[in-house]
Amino acid sequence: MVQDLNGHYKLLLGLSEPWKIETVDLSIVSSEVTITIAYPKGVTVACPGCGTHTSIYDYRKNRSWRHLDTMQFKTIITCATPRSNCDTCGIKTISVPWATKGSGFTLLFEYVAISVIKHTSSITAATKLLGLNWHQIQSIMARAVVRGLEKRDATNTIEYIGIDEKSFLKNHTYISNLYDLDNGRVLDVVEGRKKEHARALLNTIEPELRGEIKAVAMDMWKAFMSASSEILPHALIVHDKYHIKSYLTKAVDTARKREHTLLLRNGTHILTHTKYLWLKNKQNWTEQETIKFKELKSTTLKVSRAWAIKEAFGQFWTYLYPKSAEKFFTKWYFWATHSRIPSIINVAKLLKRHTPGLLAYIIHRITNAVGEGLNSKIQNLKANARGFRNFNNYRTTILFFCGKLELYPQ
Ligand SMILES: [Zn+2]
Known part of the structure; x- marks a missing residue:
């Protein structure tokens, strides 16, 4: 029976040899299931830097990851992760197959959390449904966005882009948004609306793609116009x-x-x-x-x-x-x-x-109408205003909901 349960979790977590489930502890009092995973001694590990197989240097102290609940039981995974001992890269903690680096959640948990956040379009609702606090939700979103930006196809040509500014905080702080008008998505966001900010934003476009851009939609805003002429000299400026x-x-x-x-x-x-x-x-x-x-x-x-x-x-x-x-x-x-x-x-x-x-x-015939759609989406999320005092959280939220990114972990 115990062997069955261990095997069940091993399958569920997608663990392969030599990872093994050591124990599954059920605490009725605290309504928790704790699954302890082990990496046996004497086996080699792959160096996370170069992939070379090395001996185990030592084990880190136990860490935990939140997994999907089992029935109504909160499920926690714990593991003392081994460290590799590579001649080239030195001593490094190996990556675990059930979570991304730096995350306190398993991939499966993050997968479900991303779905919940996407479908509720409300961080407050998501915190309640997932039993997480605001910062935990924000960290899942931030990782999802980083993942999505890494996976974004940088070879896809874009013909029409748009750039515009929006107020960010009440005290006259602004952000500038870059849109892909062909696909109705936000490409990136920077803080500020001066020429240097527009320049930074336009520079996020891969240099080999810049020549393909036919036109840029924008307000009659000098900072944006001059940044665009500088970085995209072939693209026409279209006033929104x-x-x-x-x-x-x-x-x-x-x-x-x-x-x-x-x-x-x-x-x-x-x-x-x-x-x-x-x-x-x-x-x-x-x-x-x-x-x-x-x-x-x-x-x-x-x-x-x-x-x-x-x-x-x-x-x-x-x-x-x-x-x-x-x-x-x-x-x-x-x-x-x-x-x-x-x-x-x-x-x-x-x-x-x-x-x-x-x-x-x-x-x-291009406009920045996509930016208006974004505004209404962001308006819903502004209920959680305290998080938006931080520009990075704001950028994450915009890209999470309006970036059309592949957010889910593999
Ligand atoms: Zn190495």
């Missing part, structure tokens, strides 16, 4: 249309605030409670907002003109040929710069300075 839309929306809001203040001084309340009307997409208006809009449209309000200019710009993205898009832009630019609305004139001038990156969209 969602960023441009948000500049225009902001300009409309500024126009509303200005005009509202002036009107209030004259005792006119026509713009009261209209903030969201101008910010929302037309199709998301409530019935009341639609009525209000009709009422405002017939007036000569500046904000209504600003809004019309913003809406009209949407047509730019629909052109199929850069020449037609350019023609449209010239007309739109004239209208916008003659609007006598300072916030709109500013954005129009900003767009004018970035015309090449706008027209490049007509050729390549």
Whole structure:
């Protein structure tokens, strides 16, 4: 019976000769099963450095690994791991077949934990389901990401990438993300949004793949533009249309605030409670907002003109040929710069300075929309905000959920 149980665990853990299960201890009181694994004396070991077979130098003191529960019993594996004695590499602790280096969990446990974390998309839920603390979950995720990055196929060509910045902490800290737009995944994340950070990020792309990149989507952000021109001189810069839309929306809001203040001084309340009307997409208006809009449209309000200019710009993205898009832009630019609305004139001038990156969209039609998907995923995870004070944990989380990595151990 004991032999059967030992054999059962040996099979379960995938142990091969000469590893053997020494004892299986069941403690009813503490609801634990402890499996002791041994590596017999007098057998050779493979040096983890070079693979040469050497004699055993000594044994390390007992260490434990958490394994999958047996029924409801917490299952712990313990082992005194032998150290090799290699002439070339010196004395080294050999690797064990049931766990990766530095992990306190068996591979099978990590496998299940990764599935649980992936499916719950919540670190808090995963801690409860797995009976682990936050740091233990974070360590499993970090190892999974390292494993995934190592296994990532560095020879796969990518034609379209994107780079953008996101706020990380409340005190004006930023991160920059690099996206593979072909496959909708995050390639890497760095802390900061200056040129040197963008450079570091773009340098993570294998040098032999850089020539294959056709275009990079980004905001009209000088640091990113100049880093991209430097590292990917052949790639076109495409300004992200969602960023441009948000500049225009902001300009409309500024126009509303200005005009509202002036009107209030004259005792006119026509713009009261209209903030969201101008910010929302037309199709998301409530019935009341639609009525209000009709009422405002017939007036000569500046904000209504600003809004019309913003809406009209949407047509730019629909052109199929850069020449037609350019023609449209010239007309739109004239209208916008003659609007006598300072916030709109500013954005129009900003767009004018970035015309090449706008027209490049007509050729390549890429955006950083993948970054928005990432935002909503991260939003869910932000419930565990304390962990995100640390940039490395944040990067791990982003790559774990949005990196499309092969996270599981073999
Ligand atoms: Zn060696």
